[in-house]
Amino acid sequence: MKIxxxxxxKAILLKVSGxxxxxxxGEFDKACDLWISQGAKHLIADLADLQYVSSMGLRSxxxxxxxxxxxxxxxxxxxxxGLPRQVFEMTKLxxxxxxxxxxxxxxxxx
Amino acid sequence: xxxxxxxxxxxxxVESVRLFHEFVRAGAEAVGLGSDDIxxxxxxxxxxxxxxxxxxxxxxxxxxxVAYSVDAGSLLVEVTDxxxxxxxxxxxxxxxxxxxxxxxxxxxxxxxxRQIVGSLSYSRRDGQNTxxxxxxAPGPIST
Numbered sequence: 001m002k003i004x005x006x007x008x009x010k011a012i013l014l015k016v017s018g019x020x021x022x023x024x025x026g027e028f029d030k031a032c033d034l035w036i037s038q039g040a041k042h043l044i045a046d047l048a049d050l051q052y053v054s055s056m057g058l059r060s061x062x063x064x065x066x067x068x069x070x071x072x073x074x075x076x077x078x079x080x081x082g083l084p085r086q087v088f089e090m091t092k093l094x095x096x097x098x099x100x101x102x103x104x105x106x107x108x109x110x
Numbered sequence: 111x112x113x114x115x116x117x118x119x120x121x122x123x124v125e126s127v128r129l130f131h132e133f134v135r136a137g138a139e140a141v142g143l144g145s146d147d148i149x150x151x152x153x154x155x156x157x158x159x160x161x162x163x164x165x166x167x168x169x170x171x172x173x174x175x176v177a178y179s180v181d182a183g184s185l186l187v188e189v190t191d192x193x194x195x196x197x198x199x200x201x202x203x204x205x206x207x208x209x210x211x212x213x214x215x216x217x218x219x220x221x222x223x224r225q226i227v228g229s230l231s232y233s234r235r236d237g238q239n240t241x242x243x244x245x246x247a248p249g250p251i252s253t
Contacts, residue, residue: 022124022160054156055219090225092206
């Protein structure tokens with residue numbers, strides 16, 4: 001898994017690519033915690049190049065979204081497709097996140 | 111009658127999951143699974159194996175075995191540990207209707223396994239827990 005962060009005026013875009021599993025999901029937690037500790041309120045996870053996510057990855061998305069919600073912020077998702085999209089749908093987590101087709105749409109919605 | 115079972119035992123640790131993924135790859139290719147289905151099989155195995163790695167052995171030391179057989183165009187998969195008797199299928203399903211603030215972080219692994227493989231069975235025999243399932247699941251669930 002690779003995480004690339006880009007800072008925009010209203011949000012931090014985290015492009016997550018590869019496979020997010022039990023061994024590496026903690027890296028996403030750390031990336032989110034780092035930006036939250038620096039004052040970020042809105043994070044956008046671009047998952048267009050994410051090929052695989054297990055329940056440990058879902059925990060990380062959920063934990064970050066809950067932290068941001070308590071700060072009146074948000075974690076939005078974009079580019080969700082393939083197995084990751086199915087996993088979000090099977091667990092009904094897709095109803096708990098703002099989901100957009102593209103990062104531009106997610107940024108425009110803030 | 112399926113092929114003889116191929117078996118691999120490794121320490122019940124999160125770090126072993128990728129080795130088990132590589133181990134079942136030969137079986138997945140033998141039944142002609144595409145990359146989408148291989149990812150789903152990987153997911154099912156990860157969920158079961160991580161559960162065992164986290165909960166099966168109180169002192170943290172113990173092995174888990176994955177076995178598979180090629181049978182009628184699908185894989186029969188068995189995952190066995192020697193931890194205390196524990197049937198993950200008995201755990202209460204998470205409440206998917208809860209909102210973001212109230213959603214518990216966790217409990218989704220077994221749900222994903224059930225959704226992908228449809229049915230799986232648990233047995234306790236000779237001091238061992240075994241979960242077994244067929245992949246792809248018969249019927250429309252694994253499409």
